[in-house]
Amino acid sequence: MKERQTKSRLAIRELLVSAKQPLSATELIEALLRLGLAVNKTTVYRELEKLLKKNEISEVDFGEGQKRYELTHGDHHHHAVCTECRAVVELEIEGRLGDILSMVTKQSGFRIEKHLIEFFGVCEACQS
Amino acid sequence: MKERQTKSRLAIRELLVSAKQPLSATELIEALLRLGLAVNKTTVYRELEKLLKKNEISEVDFGEGQKRYELTHGDHHHHAVCTECRAVVELEIEGRLGDILSMVTKQSGFRIEKHLIEFFGVCEACQS
DNA sequence: TCATTTAACGCAACTTAGTTGCATCTGTCA
DNA sequence: TGACAGATGCAACTAAGTTGCGTTAAATGA
Numbered sequence: 082m083k084e085r086q087t088k089s090r091l092a093i094r095e096l097l098v099s100a101k102q103p104l105s106a107t108e109l110i111e112a113l114l115r116l117g118l119a120v121n122k123t124t125v126y127r128e129l130e131k132l133l134k135k136n137e138i139s140e141v142d143f144g145e146g147q148k149r150y151e152l153t154h155g156d157h158h159h160h161a162v163c164t165e166c167r168a169v170v171e172l173e174i175e176g177r178l179g180d181i182l183s184m185v186t187k188q189s190g191f192r193i194e195k196h197l198i199e200f201f202g203v204c205e206a207c208q209s
Numbered sequence: 210m211k212e213r214q215t216k217s218r219l220a221i222r223e224l225l226v227s228a229k230q231p232l233s234a235t236e237l238i239e240a241l242l243r244l245g246l247a248v249n250k251t252t253v254y255r256e257l258e259k260l261l262k263k264n265e266i267s268e269v270d271f272g273e274g275q276k277r278y279e280l281t282h283g284d285h286h287h288h289a290v291c292t293e294c295r296a297v298v299e300l301e302i303e304g305r306l307g308d309i310l311s312m313v314t315k316q317s318g319f320r321i322e323k324h325l326i327e328f329f330g331v332c333e334a335c336q337s
Numbered sequence: 338t339c340a341t342t343t344a345a346c347g348c349a350a351c352t353t354a355g356t357t358g359c360a361t362c363t364g365t366c367a
Numbered sequence: 368t369g370a371c372a373g374a375t376g377c378a379a380c381t382a383a384g385t386t387g388c389g390t391t392a393a394a395t396g397a
Contacts, residue, residue, distance in 0.1 A: 085393050121347050142272040161317035170317040181305050189289035189298040193330035202321035213364045249376050
């Protein structure tokens with residue numbers, strides 16, 4: 082049978098679409114609650130799993146001990162995260178990644194398959 | 210009073226000194242057990258906290274949902290992790306980091322304070 | 338419109354990493 | 368050797384995430 086259009090599913094997708102930053106499962110649950118939808122965490126985790134499998138969303142790791150999820154859009158990219166207000170800016174550093182990657186390959190001898198690259202600091206607004 | 214030289218403390222330090230790769234708290238506990246030291250996890254976490262505070266060890270995050278710890282040695286550096294055998298190689302890519310960092314700063318407007326950069330793939334031994 | 342089917346859901350219980358409060362133990366130093 | 372305070376262990380807890388299972392409810396066809 083096809084995938085069903087349930088309230089929870091539609092709402093989770095909508096939240097991810099309109100999110101300005103990668104959301105954690107907990108944030109999703111809270112946002113759903115604010116919409117009047119008391120969705121169980123199991124449901125949220127299972128929906129995220131499906132969206133991941135269909136490559137509609139991507140996992141993001143800011144080293145917080147929890148995963149975040151954002152809509153898959155364009156190539157794999159990286160973020161700058163404000164440690165004050167949690168604002169997230171998407172970066173375009175793919176140009177410089179090539180030679181780093183070949184450097185890493187040469188140094189390690191590994192066949193590099195993925196990487197984890199994120200930046201943390203204070204955004205303009207929080208600097209003043 | 211000074212810091213006491215207890216069996217657990219000495220063993221934890223020794224394990225971290227002789228470790229070939231960053232260790233997780235769980236791995237430390239298991240290694241201690243193998244040495245005949247049934248050290249409680251609370252003790253291990255508290256000791257790691259102290260070592261961190263004294264900057265004797267550094268936290269490493271491979272996005273596994275658990276922290277790893279390695280002796281602080283030299284500058285902040287990055288790793289290549291084999292996804293097959295878990296071997297870890299230390300990298301020297303500081304040279305290329307400068308222009309990436311300035312690129313990130315320019316793009317985001319953030320005052321960048323730290324970053325998370327790790328590479329994952331298959332090591333030479335596991336490729337054959 | 339209604340019955341059927343099965344995907345989706347909720348609940349409870351569990352796992353893993355890490356934390357906290359408190360009572361007890363034990364290095365260390367006088 | 369005794370006393371103090373740092374170190375430890377235990378139990379209970381938190382937070383993120385997972386699993387099994389019984390129930391609910393979209394979707395489809397009659």
